[in-house]
Amino acid sequence: MATYVIGDVQGCFSALMKLLKAIDFMPTKDRLIFCGDLVNRGGQSLDVLRWVYAHQKCCDSVLGNHDLSLLSKYYLKKFRTKNTEFKEIFNASDAALLMDWLLHRPLYIEQQDVMVIHAGLYPGWGIKQFKKLATKTRTKMLSDPAVFFKTMYGNTPKQWSEDLAGHLKHRFVINASTRMRFVKKDGALNFSQNGRISAMKNLKPWFSYFADKTLDQHIIFGHWSALGFYQDRNVTCLDTGKVWGGQLTTLQLENQSVFSIT
Numbered sequence: 001m002a003t004y005v006i007g008d009v010q011g012c013f014s015a016l017m018k019l020l021k022a023i024d025f026m027p028t029k030d031r032l033i034f035c036g037d038l039v040n041r042g043g044q045s046l047d048v049l050r051w052v053y054a055h056q057k058c059c060d061s062v063l064g065n066h067d068l069s070l071l072s073k074y075y076l077k078k079f080r081t082k083n084t085e086f087k088e089i090f091n092a093s094d095a096a097l098l099m100d101w102l103l104h105r106p107l108y109i110e111q112q113d114v115m116v117i118h119a120g121l122y123p124g125w126g127i128k129q130f131k132k133l134a135t136k137t138r139t140k141m142l143s144d145p146a147v148f149f150k151t152m153y154g155n156t157p158k159q160w161s162e163d164l165a166g167h168l169k170h171r172f173v174i175n176a177s178t179r180m181r182f183v184k185k186d187g188a189l190n191f192s193q194n195g196r197i198s199a200m201k202n203l204k205p206w207f208s209y210f211a212d213k214t215l216d217q218h219i220i221f222g223h224w225s226a227l228g229f230y231q232d233r234n235v236t237c238l239d240t241g242k243v244w245g246g247q248l249t250t251l252q253l254e255n256q257s258v259f260s261i262t
């Protein structure tokens, strides 16, 4: 029995199959946890969704921003999109099944002593507070997806406050969990920079705010292909940008081995 956490697949189905063959993945014994962003840009999003759906007994994924983009279009009935991969999914005979399965993915997954979140853990929160907030936001999303997605998008509020309520609170939870990379010293999320750390002076990666302590759980995240594979005592980034011509990477939790394919 082995547990593999896999970085952002983004519709790269052939690469996923190549990776699973290389690690000798056994559906009856092993377990896969995806870092989110199963879909978009790779060209084979429908194949990825169908495969993961068919293997749901041994697979799970957290929600990423691209997954939410697909879900919001579906539940708001914006089927006339220019995104051909999304269109292919909407036109598929099993679309309703696949979208319902994707909608029910969580914002975080705990396994052993790790926690998988698509973008990361907001520096203003502890793990316990994040879990509480994420659970509430997910419950809201599932209670009426169309209502939830109507107000989900927006770059404000930038900073967390205990006073946030309603859709603004849920929006912040979604933005922090699925879109965050750099955070200002005052706690404001930044949505314009997605590049390398060295290029940024007044912004710090979210995980650098935890550098002087040890978190109770090791955070594994994706979403940041420009960062690529990264590891420190609290976090591991597995987004090695397969969809941009990079690699698809997996970390096996039991022996901490890292494996990538091009």
Ligand SMILES: [Mn+2]
Binding pocket: 037, 064, 065, 066, 118, 178, 222, 223, 224
């Ligand atoms: Mn992402």
